[in-house]
Amino acid sequence: MPSDANDVTTADARRRLFCGALCVVVMGALATGALAAPVVHTVTIEGFEFRPPVIAVKAGDVVEWRNKDILPHTATAQPAGFDSGTIATGASFRFTAKTKGRVDYICTLHPTMKGTLTVE
Ligand SMILES: [Cu+2]
Numbered sequence: 001m002p003s004d005a006n007d008v009t010t011a012d013a014r015r016r017l018f019c020g021a022l023c024v025v026v027m028g029a030l031a032t033g034a035l036a037a038p039v040v041h042t043v044t045i046e047g048f049e050f051r052p053p054v055i056a057v058k059a060g061d062v063v064e065w066r067n068k069d070i071l072p073h074t075a076t077a078q079p080a081g082f083d084s085g086t087i088a089t090g091a092s093f094r095f096t097a098k099t100k101g102r103v104d105y106i107c108t109l110h111p112t113m114k115g116t117l118t119v120e
């Protein structure tokens with residue numbers, strides 16, 4: 001029947017249009033890096049400790065320190081690398097690990113708090 005043939009053609013055209021639009025969206029996402037989102041590693045600050053105290057990530061990954069203590073803390077690389085500044089209770093600090101190697105860090109407000117970040 002002619003009407004059936006027309007319906008098939010219309011459905012085909014719609015399908016092609018949808019696939020084309022989807023392709024544009026996917027390519028756009030790839031171009032902007034939206035599909036290659038970095039891995040986020042969380043270090044919880046609690047009980048005057050970095051948990052976990054030792055963490056290994058890949059270059060390009062993000063490390064997020066979340067302060068769950070009732071006092072402010074910092075995550076400060078020694079001698080250099082990153083410095084969160086004061087992280088208030090309930091707040092967090094994010095650092096994108098770009099340089100490979102090992103970085104030891106402390107809380108400058110409570111220097112007995114120590115952690116190690118290894119970027120592979
Ligand atoms: Cu502290």
